Amino acid sequence: MKRMALRWFGLAWLAVGIVVCGAQTAPTAPKPGEGPASGVPQDNPDNGKKTPETHLTPAQAKELFRSVDDILHFASSDSKLPVKHEVKRKLQTRTSVEKYVVDKFNDDEDAKRMQRSEIVLKKFGLLDRDFQLKPFLVSLLTEQIAGYYDSKTKTVNLLDWIAPDSQKPVLAHELTHALQDQHVDLDSWENKSLSDVSKNVEDDNKHLAVDEVDTAREAVLEGQAMAVFVDYSLKGSGKTLLTSPNVAGSLNEDLTDNSDSPVMARAPLLLQESLLFPYREGLNFEQVLMKDKGLTEAFAGVLDRPPSTSFEILNPKSYERQAKVPLLQMPDVHGLLDNQYAPYDIGVMGALDVRILTELFAGEDAAVALTPQWDGGIYYAAQSKMAKTPEQKAETGSVALMYLSAWKSPDAAKTFAAIYAEELGRKYSGVKRQQELESNGEQIYQTNEGPVLIALNGNQVFTSESFELGLAHKLEFLMEGAQSNGNLQTAQTTPGAKELSGAIVHVFANCGLMRVGMPH
Missing domain, CATH: 3.40.1000 (Protein Transport Mog1p; Chain A)
Structure with a gap:
């Protein structure tokens, strides 16, 4: 639905790659027997309070900056997307990150359209009549953000309150977005939908002709970045997503656990599914293509010939057959x-x-x-x-x-x-x-x-x-x-309408990697 459920809210806010952290920082991918990630404030069972937030020392910041190039080359090797130039890096405070999210939310065309479409979502019954969408989404994003790559400034943004070892898997995800950007220019590749209100039948069908392009493309971007995230997290074991197909199934189960995300836990089904769709279904889509077509086709090939509907994401074999909906x-x-x-x-x-x-x-x-x-x-x-x-x-x-x-x-x-x-x-x-x-x-x-x-x-x-x-x-x-x-x-790959949920998906995707998209 203009990604009615998703596309309406720019339901794909993950494309640029921010993860918003609330009281806790983003965890790394789990390892057997491993406890909470270093640098993550933990609940104190004695007094119910959280330990004070820590910040990177100059030495830790230097180490993290130095790791960017190594992780970029890992992402390139893993995805077969070439490094065309180095990626700028910048250390951000929690305040600056939260401002980035709020500003992006307020400025994003899909967010504006989302506010307009809120009535239609309620009319369909996807949101309750008394639900206040904008303040809830601001709270949700603020809770969920963990790290991000900004395609406008070509900069990967590091967080000064998360320990380097905890940030490195997130960097693998975000630097995959940087490689995608170097391959196709994300600013022009991502946003294909029309934002105006159609006034006549010709405009109506132009809007419809694009179908769900943005939703599908956001799932590609996040699915590829999740594949690299998983491989980076598994690299010490010698396993990969391709050689360990059960990993994705376990990850999908983990993504539905909202126990450490109070705002996400009480989000309407529409928002939960819109937020998860690019990560979960995008990863599944990529895993099928990696197995059937190989790494080059699953990464560069899909960026060069992207799917145009959520149906293709949900049914990768239809994409492989080039079947049009x-x-x-x-x-x-x-x-x-x-x-x-x-x-x-x-x-x-x-x-x-x-x-x-x-x-x-x-x-x-x-x-x-x-x-x-x-x-x-x-x-x-x-x-x-x-x-x-x-x-x-x-x-x-x-x-x-x-x-x-x-x-x-x-x-x-x-x-x-x-x-x-x-x-x-x-x-x-x-x-x-x-x-x-x-x-x-x-x-x-x-x-x-x-x-x-x-x-x-x-x-x-x-x-x-x-x-x-x-x-x-x-x-x-x-x-x-x-x-x-x-x-x-x-369905075409030229500008047109978004599916109902699309606006939501796009807003989420354009804000970065969310905590809900990472293993607990």
């Missing part, structure tokens, strides 16, 4: 809507978004079973022109939403329609079914925010929320008719 067409709805509504948001409801939504609504087992049956989806949101004040515009009731999803079978479509209908009571109050108004394949409800139409037609499900019922039927006719012309688009 059909992209649903957006019809011209502006003639019906523009007198009463202003265009608000449009995007792709991608495989990752569907997985998150299905897990939230029906549980993990349902998500695992249904997500592979996904075959495309788009949404369009419009805001009533009756909403005049900022307070009125901030209400979910001011926005009307339509969503068309396609499935590989009528049974899968029927299952999704039932799951979606079951959750209406969680999103709205006063939900009442109006069966007397329904035609074949329809479910119609009245809610405190207006009518809801759920229409099942073969392998497609159309939903309309808050549009007047007669208008909703006209929109259904247009949306379904646009897909029957036999001229489906496919």
Whole structure:
């Protein structure tokens, strides 16, 4: 969903590589029998207080600066990405790092779009109505950051409160981003989505044409950096990710442990999955390519021919076959809507978004079973022109939403329609079914925010929320008719929309390596 779930928030903030540390510093990869990493403030069981934070001595800082070149060459050897020039390095204080995160959050285009898209996420039920997204995300990032490479200044930033041995695995991750930057220029390679609001049908389909490019690319960047991180952590054992395939599975289990991250532990599923997706699924994607195609293709090859959808990240074999995911067409709805509504948001409801939504609504087992049956989806949101004040515009009731999803079978479509209908009571109050108004394949409800139409037609499900019922039927006719012309688009690698979760993923990825992306 413009990476609805992910892309909306720039759900990929990891691409530049910051890890935000809260009360604790970033741990190294675990070794058998090893205790907490040196330099990490620990809880005192006697008084509940944390030991005072330590800072690097001049000798330690000198050692850390000196290690950058060695680790850069390790990352180059491990990834087969050549070193074209040395990487600048700078020591940062906790205050300066936290300022960097907050400034980046405030300035990032995806973050701005995320704030706008917050209403749509709530409309879909991915966030609770009373959830305050921006302050929570600032707290989450502040807790999670551990280290970062800044692609604008071409500098790897070291942290003055973490012991050198604890920072070195993080450096392996961040310096992989530096090598990626030297190969493709990350500033131009990463951000391919359009940030403006489309005003006509041509703009609508330009936005949709990019599908989930940024989300997929962020997963590539983080997956590659995680592979090098793992190999650096294992180098003393003589093992690698390629020779020890079970390592990734163990790491994935570790990534879901939020016991030392209180803010992450209480984050909505959307934010947790958006933050983890580039690390977890990106690493899995890279591991498959390393095994099937070799290191050069898994690193430089993927940077030169990146995937364009979260579906490809979740299904690496589809990427290897160069199979394109059909992209649903957006019809011209502006003639019906523009007198009463202003265009608000449009995007792709991608495989990752569907997985998150299905897990939230029906549980993990349902998500695992249904997500592979996904075959495309788009949404369009419009805001009533009756909403005049900022307070009125901030209400979910001011926005009307339509969503068309396609499935590989009528049974899968029927299952999704039932799951979606079951959750209406969680999103709205006063939900009442109006069966007397329904035609074949329809479910119609009245809610405190207006009518809801759920229409099942073969392998497609159309939903309309808050549009007047007669208008909703006209929109259904247009949306379904646009897909029957036999001229489906496919996901492209040119500028366009982000999937719903995409904005979140992008914001996370652009802030650096997060603690949640590292083994505990």
